[in-house]
Amino acid sequence: MDFLQLAKERYSVRKFSNKKVEQEKINLILEAGKLAPTAVNYQPQRILVIESDDSLNKLKECTKYHFNAPLAMLICYDNTISWKRSYDNKEMGEVDASIVATQMMLEITNLNLGTTWVGHFDPQKIIEAFSLPENIIPVGLFPIGYPDENSVPHQLHEKRFEISETVIYNSFKK
Incomplete structure (x- = not known):
């Protein structure tokens, strides 16, 4: 698929079918993250x-934004x-994790799966629930x-500012 078409078709899925995600697809999502700069x-x-059911139940104790998905990935950095x-001394780990997450998100869409970036979670609860060491910092969930058959993009999904409103060209004149 053309990249811009893929980017246009991606939307935040918040309603999932209960069909399990195949290991081959999980591997491809992880590979997309591995390839990120x-x-x-x-x-x-x-x-x-x-x-696992146990881990997904732990997740439900950390955020209400799990959307009963059959799989979740927590993107962190060390x-x-x-x-x-x-x-x-500006920390670049959060930037790196965000780049990795974005590539994973696009691969998820490419595989006809869905996701949404969840930032609304208590990091301390996540750290405790999954016994993460203190050097592992959660960034996104x-x-x-598989999107539920009734899953649709949010009504504002296609609303985008014109490029002229978000881009500044700077021409240096002497």
Whole structure:
């Protein structure tokens, strides 16, 4: 599929069928994340695959935005290996994890699956529920599955600002 067409067709799925996601598709989603660029190629991303009934139930205790998906992935980064800018020590792990997550999200759509980026969760509850070490920082949660037959994009999905409203061209004149 053409990339822009894929980007246009992706929407935030919040209603899933109960059909399990095949391991081959899980592997492809993880591969898309693996291929994502990261600062200095440090690859600090750490992905927690949440698929057992027990783990999915733990997730439900951490956020109401699980949408009863049959699979979820928690995109995190390891702050002990992520790159920090030398002049201000700015942490780039969250940026790296977001790039990884975006590539995974697009692959999910490419595989005719759906997801939505969930940022509304209590990180401390997630860390405790899944026994994450303190250096693993959660960034985004993806409930993943086959969209329910009644799943549709949000009514504002296609509303986009004109490029002229979001892009600034800067021409330096001497």
